[in-house]
Amino acid sequence: MDEIKFIYFDHVGTLVYIKKDLPTIVYEVLKEFNYNFSFLEVKRAYDSAENYWERKYLKARYKWNKNIAYDYYSFLFDELGIKEHLDEMIEILYNEWHKRSGASVYPDVIPCLNYLLMKGKNLGIIAQTILNEEDFRKERLRKEGLEYYFSIVITTASIGFEKPDVRLYKKAIELTSYKPNEIMIIGDNYDLDVKVPLSLGVKAILLDRKGETKYDCPKINSLLEIDKFIK
Template structure:
């Protein structure tokens, strides 16, 4: 890979796969919200949650602006007639519970730590990922054994933009201190990863 100084990896679908029970995640979210004092039944919550999620998914997909789980959970609670703020620590605690089954369902690609150790001898390494709750992603990167090899971790929730928006790739390049033509991105999405990277002048490989 002549002239390549850094390799960026997508996360979900590239470094690991997840087969989580989304229904269980939503039940845990609701249970924790009730325990935190947001008193509403599951059906009412789910009706409001679906509306809030659909609203913000449209923004995320069409405008490529990232929105954290806390934002649409708070909106769901407001739609259900309760006072709620996305900055409320109680809502983040509920979101943390929501992600627990997800964390437990992560299945990393085989031999990741040894692969990253070998690559680290020649390249700067980083990840650039669309993910709505950064603490969960950072926990995953630690659990799959790659975090200590990374020079930069760029997560859409923290940057505010989703791939394929140029700003998230710019943040990764800035963190690695390389020019676009000196970087290679490895990802599993032809649009968000490959096309987004190539538009920035970054080489890309689809896996």
């Protein structure tokens, strides 16, 4: 077994769970302002806004900020034909997403991270998010109590490539200064977090919390089982 020197974690679904996704939060905010759209209508507008974001901002590697958020949500609301209360609703969505999402850290996360640091491992995150690294640290990791565990924080917005783009994972490997076989990546989605890293020679582990996956790859059901892959 090669000695693992650096370990990357996926974020949502691996370290934290989200009780409400963005379409649900948008749907609820609209209700608060007495707009009676169906959830399906909101989801369609959200999907269009995501495509708009990818075309206009992601490929150009713009950093998520309040102006871009305003443009993003304005596009979403325009898809629904909404012209009133834009500033108020966008302010709520920009400032209160994390609180409204109910993002919570899984119980096995802190014990796992403390164990790995005690073993002298270097830790990082590869997060699929529209936030740049600085904002992700401040708006996500700090609020979740995870900010100081990770020496490298990679967001897809900062790198400019979405999971599972091989260029994202090649950059992640490069940033560690370690060889692929000295790096581990842990995530809860085989196609997004595991398949491509395995092809690059990284020790990728599928976190299958429900024990339901049939993928033939290294897997664990809890982060507390990671010790069997660590020297």
